[in-house]
Amino acid sequence: MSKHSFTLPLHVRYGETDQMGVVHHASFISYLEEARTRFMEARGQSYAELERAGIGLPVRSLSISYKSAARFGEELEVEVWVERLRRASVTFGYEIRCAAKDRIILTAEVELACAELSGEELKVCPLPAVLESALGGE
């Protein structure tokens, strides 16, 4: 998809299915979250450390287009890349595929704001330079 993307192999958990016999549509949200966490780690930015430094990345918007069902027992691939990088936000693009069949499960975009975690209310702030550099891949 992008030459700077990251792909997380993922094993569907039984409890992530629903009675329609497929992965429940909300279960994919945790796949997206886990993929961008690992992507950031691979770029040298641990999300846990970012929070310890007082910076969080709350989700501002999210859109998902479901293409086909995923099933328990299937091996999935979650591909993630930086779609847009702004002063105080970052948007990740995603494609989830069934590894065996090269079938697309969904495409998605998730926009995260950068925010100071100190106060009662989250306060938007510019991306720290080290995070911007990790996400920009330069």
Add this chain to the structure above:
Amino acid sequence: MSKHSFTLPLHVRYGETDQMGVVHHASFISYLEEARTRFMEARGQSYAELERAGIGLPVRSLSISYKSAARFGEELEVEVWVERLRRASVTFGYEIRCAAKDRIILTAEVELACAELSGEELKVCPLPAVLESALGGE
């Protein structure tokens, strides 16, 4: 929002929060699902019965715009209405508010396809007349 909308009062569960101290962004997906299920019930269409009759409503797309954080202990209101009704799909619109403060938590749209559940693969089909009538409110 709409004169034909339905509002579900909802109590945040502790396990629906995350370590940022707010309701996790994926937890809202189950709120949206529960609100449209109750909305359909209130209109005379039980979703459990629909499935027993061989018809399901898998999610085709979903978009959420998060406006402010929700917290454990807050009473929420999930308002839902029919945004668009097509031959083989329905799109619900949503607004989640904090009841006490009249603060908007998020707005969302969820598009569901109508599908026959019989085979291995879900097969899109027209909305049954009784469902169309329940959603149209005529």
Add this chain to the structure above:
Amino acid sequence: MSKHSFTLPLHVRYGETDQMGVVHHASFISYLEEARTRFMEARGQSYAELERAGIGLPVRSLSISYKSAARFGEELEVEVWVERLRRASVTFGYEIRCAAKDRIILTAEVELACAELSGEELKVCPLPAVLESALGGE
């Protein structure tokens, strides 16, 4: 079950089922948690306020005996009571039933420790007098 018990009516959410066509066994954990939260509230002790005062109730042990399956569309009743009250812990007993059929879904026990939330590590401490009194019902 107990003359001092509390019963929470509960509507199964679609996403709480799994592909066996029944409520997934982990989904009940959030029902137990929600029932004891409401029970405490009914006794005058908000759990959110308890945490704001620096006291948490982390789960120390949990045991569940599943008796029959619960299904989407069923109305459940979650009954909760104080099974044992100690200096620095409280054990809740539970019975979940299908409201329509008076069928028992499960019985459970959950032991919570009382802990100070201030430091990096949770530190066990005696139950505050106000909490002890709320749970004791005297």
Add this chain to the structure above:
Amino acid sequence: MSKHSFTLPLHVRYGETDQMGVVHHASFISYLEEARTRFMEARGQSYAELERAGIGLPVRSLSISYKSAARFGEELEVEVWVERLRRASVTFGYEIRCAAKDRIILTAEVELACAELSGEELKVCPLPAVLESALGGE
């Protein structure tokens, strides 16, 4: 723990934490489930195939003793073994540890019944020979 055990390395997902800043106690249930699924696969018995053959393993009872908190960013190890094998049920034993610190997070036991999935109600049946052999490890 057991010479016939299986250990699954596991990365905590952000959404599995709660506002106490630790992994929510219910999140571990999906770790236990995933570990026994992988254990069975490693022994040559796919759980997905078992269900396609009309046999399910619903949870009959579950007990967990929580020893210490797990946190986002920690690498966990979920060790699982067969604790008891009966004619129509199997009990798995578990220990979850923090990989870096060799700290025990919890110990657990989960008993599964063997059941035919065909009818409306789950009907207990003897373990198929191939499953019994996979779990017995002989």
